Amino acid sequence: MKLSHCPDCGNPCSLTATTCPRCGRVMKPGDLSESNAIKPRDDSKFLNILIHALAVFCGGVGYFVAHIFFKFLPFALGSLGAHLIWGLVIFIIFLVLGALFGFVWNKLGWKLGLSLASLVIIFLGFNFLLNLLSVFSGGVNFESTAIISMHTLLTLVGGCLGAYFGAKYKQKRLTNDSVV
DSSP: OOEEEOTTTOOEEETTOSBOTTTOOBOOTTSSOGGGOOOOOOOOHHHHHHHHHHHHHHHHHHHHHHHHHHHTSOGGGHHHHHHHHHHHHHHHHHHHHHHHHHHHTTTTTTHHHHHHHHHHHHHHHHHHHHHHHGGGGTOOOHHHHHHHHHHHHHHHHHHHHHHHHHHHHHHHHHHHHHHO
16 A cells, blocks of 8 residues: 655555544645655665674673673572573573664564674573584583583574564554554
8 A cells, every 4th residue: 555645744644544643634635645655664784784783782782781790790699590590591691682773674584693693692502512623622511512402592583573573663663653
């Protein structure tokens, strides 16, 4: 359905509308024309690359903040307890970052979560490979490998879920605003 702007209030209206849904103006033939039709916004490739680069940077900063938080955790919890709390902090940070990115750039949706988590996944993947390579020098540290896997998964899931729900919330707000 093609849209044009109401001549009085500027609200988007269907080209076939008889009245404006916002101000109630009765449309005469020619009030709404295809020459004034609202064209869908087309984000340039450069802007998309810039947005994803910003998401990668913010994801790295988010992981760094979580890492600093981990350094101040009381180790009375034990190693596993501290890592579980750290994992929860990582998940929350990436959920919030993903929701913000998804809300602002809702057309990109959950894919922004992949960009948010990409730097962390590369870093943790490298650590994971180093742990696996330690088989040749005395065995794998399974606890460390499991913790790295958990952090990677929580980063990815938090970023993607946040971006998905942020985009859905923005789309819902846009449809509710256009109905009014």
